[in-house]
Amino acid sequence: MESTRDGTGALRSEPNDLEALRWWLSALVAFAYGGFLLASYALGPALARPVLGSVPWSFLLGAGLLVVVVAVMGVYVLVVNGREAA
Known part of the structure; x- marks a missing residue:
């Protein structure tokens, strides 16, 4: 949620379209x-x-999990930075 100040100086939150993206990406990481x-x-x-x-399957799965987490973070950063530049 994006916080902005209203006329009284108090912070108020407004939902935006990044909120859904945050939840979906968080759910993807939690599921993985x-x-x-x-x-x-x-x-x-x-x-x-x-x-x-001598490399076990568990090491490859763990490395794959790290790749997924970094990719999800990269997608989020690209989307947020693209919104701020516009």
């Missing part, structure tokens, strides 16, 4: 992290097996 935790719990021994030399 929850999926990683669920996969770690349910498939622990299978994720411990190496896939590339």
Whole structure:
């Protein structure tokens, strides 16, 4: 929510279209992290097996989770900076 000052000097909040984007991106990150935790719990021994030399599946999934989180953050920053420049 964007805060602005009204005529009395008090802060008031106005909903904007970035609010929905914030919720969707937050839900995406929470879903990805929850999926990683669920996969770690349910498939622990299978994720411990190496896939590339001595690198286990869990390492690749964790790295993929980091890529998703950084990509989501990048999308949000691009959208917000694009709005501020306009």
